[in-house]
Amino acid sequence: MELLKNLKLAVKILRKNRNNNILVYTHIDTDGITSRVILEELMNKLNINAEFRFLKQLGTDTINEIPFNDYDLIIFADLGSGQINLIKEKLKNEKTKIPHIIILDHHITAKTQIPENIINVNPWNNNIDGGKEICGAGVCYLFAKTCNPRYTDLAKYAILGAVGDVQNLEGKLNGLNETILKDAIELGDIVAFPDLQFYGKHTKPLFASIKYFSDVRTDLLNNDSRIINFINNINRKHNLNIVAKESLCDLTFEEKRILGSEFLNKCNKYVPNSWAKFLPKVIFGNSYEFKQEEIKTPFRNLEEFSTCINACSRYGDYETPLQVLNGDRDKYYSKMITRLNNHKRNLSKSLQYIKDEVEIIQTSKFQYFEVEKGMIEGHIIGIVAGMSYSIEEVDWKKPIFALGELDNGYKVSARCPKLLSFAEDINLADAINYASKKMGGSGGGHKFACGAYIPEKGDFIKHLECRV
């Protein structure tokens, strides 16, 4: 098993360099930040001094900022596999000493001969799906566990990373993620249980959670009184007492089960026949929670915790989530709450702007809208595109692309409802990658959510039409 072999090899290299200069780069999203927390704690446990840095992306420009000559070992986590060519090219031109490089990643590896000084630890090497079965933090966790099988206290971060990377897309974590989850559950760090897939389980009233469900468009869309009626009818029919103002986490398992199946019945009336069989996967799914966090806070449910991290990291603040994950409950804890509230305000303001001022343009296979410069920040435009499915004019059976003008080009984001991505063979990452390359830009991501930068609009939409 190549994954295991590379893990062992990587640990050997780490031990050999334990007294040398070590530099660790991690990505900046939830998965990247949890990767960092795992590696920091690992180095502490092993009594190894290492320097840590965040890296937004590894590209032709940023590679030049990496001080390859000053270190004996450089570790890349949650990035690097796709850029092995770039690293190779860079090292070829270095005349001084060449460092060892360990890559702990789950993105697809570039097709290239890998030189001996680079160890690429990646699930794809074993045909394990790095999009669904393990994330970057998961690979870091396996690395830590290879150092010492007793380091299972780090498993919880790997699960947060997996949820941050939406690896539970189909309702629950699978594959290696499930194995890692077992470690975290056994230690009492995480609880996992069957639940409904509404957002805001601990922080929103139930009627709001139902309101924001956008994988299926029903008559409940933007209609509080219909949602209240829907819940009251369920209460009468089943002799229950579900309170619309309480949160999903207040419901018993039985109440959730009945609410879920009634909701499924309703959704059935609104989806094409061939889509119906995918409905359970978007309505029912496991919840993952930090057992030590207070209920009804944004830190209990891992999905909501990940939103808290995004509320900081998307705005360039990586320190706050890092400190909170490291256990801060004072300064950074309240800073995170402040940032979360700002983030929410930003999102609703941006959504209102789309509703009021932006035209949704329909093509045969998708829809798109353009955002004027300065109206929505580039790093949240993808989230806003996803939320736009709550707007009546947006066709929920088609993907949506958002183009936001920046100072030096455009940020493009694509989203589609989960149900659509299950039922139809849609690969937005492939489409956005193709079209952005045609424009001299670059992009990628998931099949259902991705982004790109392009220097100019030109025929970008036409190129997209060839691929979506």
Ligand SMILES: [Mn+2]
């Ligand atoms: Mn990742």
